Amino acid sequence: QKEVEQDPGPLSVPEGAIVSLNCTYSNSAFQYFMWYRQYSRKGPELLMYTYSSGNKEDGRFTAQVDKSSKYISLFIRDSQPSDSATYLCAILTGGGNKLTFGTGTQLKVEL
Amino acid sequence: EAQVTQNPRYLITVTGKKLTVTCSQNMNHEYMSWYRQDPGLGLRQIYYSMNVEVTDKGDVPEGYKVSRKEKRNFPLILESPSPNQTSLYFCASSLSRLGGYTFGSGTRLTVV
Numbered sequence: 001q002k003e004v005e006q007d008p009g010p011l012s013v014p015e016g017a018i019v020s021l022n023c024t025y026s027n028s029a030f031q032y033f034m035w036y037r038q039y040s041r042k043g044p045e046l047l048m049y050t051y052s053s054g055n056k057e058d059g060r061f062t063a064q065v066d067k068s069s070k071y072i073s074l075f076i077r078d079s080q081p082s083d084s085a086t087y088l089c090a091i092l093t094g095g096g097n098k099l100t101f102g103t104g105t106q107l108k109v110e111l
Numbered sequence: 112e113a114q115v116t117q118n119p120r121y122l123i124t125v126t127g128k129k130l131t132v133t134c135s136q137n138m139n140h141e142y143m144s145w146y147r148q149d150p151g152l153g154l155r156q157i158y159y160s161m162n163v164e165v166t167d168k169g170d171v172p173e174g175y176k177v178s179r180k181e182k183r184n185f186p187l188i189l190e191s192p193s194p195n196q197t198s199l200y201f202c203a204s205s206l207s208r209l210g211g212y213t214f215g216s217g218t219r220l221t222v223v
Contacts, residue, residue, distance in 0.1 A: 034211060043115075043201050043214035044154070088154070096208040097161070098144065098169055103153040 001026050006089055006102025015111055019076040023089035023102045026070065032092035033065050035074045037085045038104065044088055048074065079109045113138045117202050117215035124192055124222055132187045132218050134202030142205040143185040144169070144212065145177065147198040154201065160185055161208070192222040 006023045013019055021035075031052050036044035048063035050056045050072075056063045062075040072089055089102040115136045124130055136143065144159040146169075156169030160179040174196055176188040185204075189196060199219050203212040 032209060036214075041217075043203075043216050045214070046211040049211045092209065094156075094169075097142075097159055097167070098156040099146075099154070099203075099212060101154040103151065 003027060003093060003100045004089060004091055004102045007105055008103055010106040010108060012108045012110060013079055015079060015081060015109055017079050017109070019074075019079050019083070019107060019109075021074040021076075021087050021089075021105050021107070023072045024070055025072070025091055027093070028067065028070060030091045030093065032096070033063070033072050034090040034092075034099070035061075035063055035072075036088040036090055036101075038088060039085045047087075079107075081109050081111060084108045113213070115202055115204050115213050115215035117200075117218050120216065120218060122218060122220050124220070126193055126222055127191050130189050130192060130220075132189075132200060132202075132220070134185045134187065134215060135183050136185075136202075136204040136213070137183065138204060138206065138213065139182065140204035140206050140213075141182075142208060142210070142212075143179065144203045145175070145185070145187050146201045146203065147171065148201060148217075149198050157187070157200075189220075192220075194222050196220065197222050 035048040038044045053067045060077045064073040086104040088104045090099040093100045145157040146154045158177040160166040202215040205212045
């Protein structure tokens with residue numbers, strides 16, 4: 001079983017929609033969760049960083065961690081064409097020495 | 112501007128010809144890592160470094176070497192590249208073990 005699993009998409013939504021991106025993970029001991037955004041031909045860019053369970057909000061973005069289900073989510077409100085990118089969930093593993101990534105979900109927000 | 116700089120951005124080489132991909136960060140970060148990104152496999156860690164002269168293997172270290180002689184630099188060395196090392200490579204750095212990582216813009220390597 002993979003440590004982190006993510007639906008690859010692609011996901012296409014109209015401008016203004018609420019987007020939900022999700023990952024599941026295997027080890028209940030994981031505590032540090034991140035979401036990265038990667039535009040084409042660019043490096044991943046850190047969007048959200050959460051510790052343990054609960055929600056964290058930053059502008060139009062909300063990260064949610066449900067440790068009981070081993071499920072992490074990223075919600076994007078009022079999605080814009082500039083949000084079109086690949087979104088990667090990542091978890092700190094290996095005693096904090098590495099990020100284990102999902103394979104990424106490709107999102108397209110259409111006008 | 113705070114950043115991680117990788118060079119070159121693109122590289123085509125032949126099997127067996129030694130090459131080095133450079134990585135430099137200007138944020139005084141302790142932790143640095145190299146990842147490779149492949150379709151369907153995502154990003155996988157090759158090597159990481161916790162500080163100067165302290166490095167360790169990640170998930171896919173075979174065929175790679177690294178060094179950390181200075182805090183800001185973390186080069187990736189392929190002594191004898193093979194076609195299965197054709198990939199997109201990213202260097203990343205973090206202030207601390209539990210910090211978020213800043214990634215470079217990537218190096219697309221093709222080995223023929």
